Amino acid sequence: GSQYTSFSFSSALRRSGCISSMSRRGNCWDNAVAENFFSKLKRERVYRTTYKTREQARQDIFIYLEIFYNRKRRHAGIGYVSPEQFEQEYYRKQKLAA
Structure with a gap:
């Protein structure tokens, strides 16, 4: 994930009017709810379907x-x-x- 903290990426975000959102350093629990949800979405739906x-x-x-x-x-x-x-x-x- 270091590419997301790089100067060039951060500058591109600012130029586009975007705000970076990252979890706290060393805290794996910050994103646990979102990761759990996306895991279920992929397992229960996306991986079982072929989209054209x-x-x-x-x-x-x-x-x-x-x-x-x-x-x-x-x-x-x-x-x-x-x-x-x-x-x-x-x-x-x-x-x-x-």
């Missing part, structure tokens, strides 16, 4: 995320319910507490 075009890939991944991952796929970290179910239950409890 980028647009086809984009549409398929959108459907995977919006229809399956967020609405149906059960996640261990939130009690084996889908993110949608978790969110609905959260707001239901908030209403009851108010």
Whole structure:
């Protein structure tokens, strides 16, 4: 990853109006959630499918995320319910507490 901290790369980012985003030095946990998500996306969808075009890939991944991952796929970290179910239950409890 040292190429991403190089002067030439950093200068190109600044010229383009971009801001670099990196984890803290020596802390592998900073990016763990994103790495875990992308690992699941690749394993469960991308590696099982052959896309003919980028647009086809984009549409398929959108459907995977919006229809399956967020609405149906059960996640261990939130009690084996889908993110949608978790969110609905959260707001239901908030209403009851108010």
